[in-house]
Amino acid sequence: MIGDFERLLEAADLHDVELGPQRGAALGAAKAARVALLRAFATRPRVLLLDEVDAALDDESARAVGRLTKSLVDDRMACLRIRHRAADGVACGTFSLRDGALSYASRADADGEGTRS
Secondary structure, eight states: OHHHHHHHHHHTTOTTOOOSTTGGGGOOHHHHHHHHHHHHHHTOOSEEEEESTTTTSOHHHHHHHHHHHHHHOOTTOEEEEEOOSOOOSOSSEEEEEETTEEEEEETTOTTSOOOOO
16 A cells, blocks of 8 residues: 555655645645545545545646546546636546536537537
8 A cells, every 4th residue: 555655646746745644734735736636546436526626726736636637547436527627638528517407528529519418
C-alpha cells in the first residue's frame, strides 16, 4: 500500500509534500485539491463522485486536476466529475440538464450534439 501511495504522490506531482497530522494545513489550494483527490483514489472505489473538485482553482491547476483524474481512473472505476467550467477535454462525455431534461453527449460525437435521455 505504501508503494501505491508513493506512486499516487508522484503522479500528482506531490512528491515534495509532507503528509501527516496537520501537514495539509500549509498546502495551497491546488496541492490541497490534489491531496484530497489522492485520498479518494487511494480507497480504490468502484464509483467516485467528484463534485466541483476544481471550483476554487485557477485554470492551470484545474487542468492539472483533470489530467490527474483521467490518469487515475481505470476500467474498474466509474468517475462522475461535476463542474461548471467549460469542457476541458478530459471527460468521455457530458451530461447536461436543460429545461428539466437530462441529456448526454459523448466526446466521440463529432458535432457534440448527440444526446441520450
